[in-house]
Amino acid sequence: MKTQVAIIGGGPSGLLLSQLLHTRGIESVVLERKTRDYVLGRIRAGVLEQGLVKLMEKAGCADRLHAEGILHDGTLISYGDQMFRVDFTEHTGTPVVVYGQTEVTRDLYDAREKAGGQIAFNVEDVLIHDADTDTPSITYMVDGQAQRLECDFIAGCDGFHGVSRQAIPLDVRREYEKVYPFGWLGILSETPPVNHELIYANSPRGFALCSMRNENLSRYYIQCSLSDKPEDWTDAAFWQELKRRIPADQAANLVTGPSIEKSIAPLRSFVTEPMRWGRLFLCGDAAHIVPPTGAKGLNTAASDVHYLFEGLKAFYADGRTDGIDSYSQKALARVWKAERFSWWFSSLMHRYPDQSAFDLKMQVADLEFLASNKAAQKAMAENYVGLPY
Template sequence: MRTQVCIIGGGPAGLLLGQLLHREGIDTILLERRTEAHVLSRIRAGVLERGFIGLMHEAGVADRLEREGERHGGVVIGAGAEMIRLDLAGLTGHGVTVYGQTEVTRDLYGARHGAGLPTLFEVDEVAIGGLEGAAAEISFLHEGERKTITCDYVAGCDGFHGPSRQAIPEERRREVEKVFPFGWLGILSETPPVHEELIYATSDAGFALCSMRSQSLSRYYVQVPMSERVEEWSDDRFWEALRARIPAEAAERLVTGPSIEKSIAPLRSFVCEPMQWGRLFLCGDAAHIVPPTGAKGLNTAASDVHYLWQALTARYAEGDEGVLGTYSERALARVWKTQRFSWWMTQLLHHFPEQTPYDRRVQEAELAFLKESEAAQRALAENYVGLPY
């Protein structure tokens, strides 16, 4: 098999890149380790920045998002008993859209299948070679046979555990990470959201997040030590912990019900530099991970896609390979800004095991400053709605 760009990874980043390249007349083959049904079964966050929405329009797959997405012009920071609303639209001229990652992925698969673009599922033992030669070569097992794809470029959209990042020589990779000493216990429930906008809350009892998937499906989280086990948390225990961590005004409106999904997610930050090697370009979790506090994981993957789409379009439409050479530098400049914001939000709102009374008072002062300062609110809002590409 021969194609111009081989995309490894059938999540939203790989699918979005493939659809954008298709609209530029650039051929792709997409490889995915799991089945399509498995990919669509994964429950992920769905707070989309303005840049992501723009890319969905560019890809021609924004119709359902525009019909069904929940537009939010603000976000709430809960500080003890107080609810500090940040007017995102008033401060920046932009808001965010709540639309589940599963739905984004479903829309993109529909577009890819509709266009008849080649997609191979249940691909295993992927080996990437030829990255510094005249053409890259991807070898893999599929349907019991060893197959090979020759291509001009490889887009590694295969997540943290995929083979793409490992194809960069170890001595050429610089990987840095920060592991936070707690996780998020999250539940999904068929209940109306407690508030029309997201609430990020901190209190003496710890951190909590009130989010939603729709007007009848809510997503809630509480901070827990990583030593906790999901089995130890009954629904009643979870609801009690949530009520203790959100402002009383919200707690009084909380509608509870049976959980339909419950899990604990660790919080960590990770960056690999560079994000390109020869004919290989990394996107999304293959190159970087952020804690979910600032809703930047999927959105930062989309910014990678934007830069790579631009670079590949310049290569094929204009014969300009120079933009490809700057991909890693351009992507990482924005990656580190989203890393900073996610780290800052996590530091601001969570309790840390080694935290002293002094540290807690500094957090309280930071929250008071946020409440009182329009400049502080604008800085948070600009980052939350998404920095420009």
């Protein structure tokens, strides 16, 4: 089998790239190791930068997003019982959109199916061949049958544990990593959000986040130990701990209920360089991971897709290679800025096991400076709503 662009990974970044290429008449095949239902069962963040929204519009997949997404003009930050607001539209003129990553993925799957896009599910034993030549290919297994896919380019959108990054030789790639000494315990509940805006809470007991998917579906998180397991936490224990970490007036308004999903996510900052080797390009989690503080994961993947799509579009339109040649440099320049913001915001809001009394005082001073200084709020707002591509 032959195609122009082989895409490894049927998550949102792989699907978005495939759909964007389709709008320009560029063929692609998506290889996904799980089923569609499995991919749609993943619970992920749902704060979208306008850059991603515009890409969804360009892909012809934004109708439901605009109908159901919730515009957020700011966010709330608390420490103890004190709370202040950072106004995005005041400082940047731009809101973010709350719309679940699962819904983004569903819209993209629907669009690819409507367009007759080629997606292979339950793909196993994927191997990348000759990526450093002009004739790359991929071999894989589906239902016990060996398959071979020849292509012009390979987009590795297969996540942190995928095969794409590992295909780049060790003497070529360099990896940077910071592992955080805590995780996030998150629950999804069919309850109204405690506030119409997100609340990021710094508490002596640890970080908490109050988020939502819609008016009757809420997503809450609390910082927890890496040794914890979801089953260690009853719903009652979670709600009790959340109430202790958010301001008293917000806790009093919190509507609780049974969780419909509960999981723990470890936190990591990770970047691999370069993001291109020959005709193999890494996108999203295959190349970089951010802690979820500030919701940059999906949004940084989207900026990768933008740079790669523009490069491939120019190549197939008139043979230009400047876009694909500069892909890694452009993508990494933006990735590192997103990494910095996510690291800073995580450092500001969490409790670390080795923090001294001085460190805690500095954290409060940083929060009070942010609460009172418009320039600091503008810098945060610019990063939160998304730096330009």
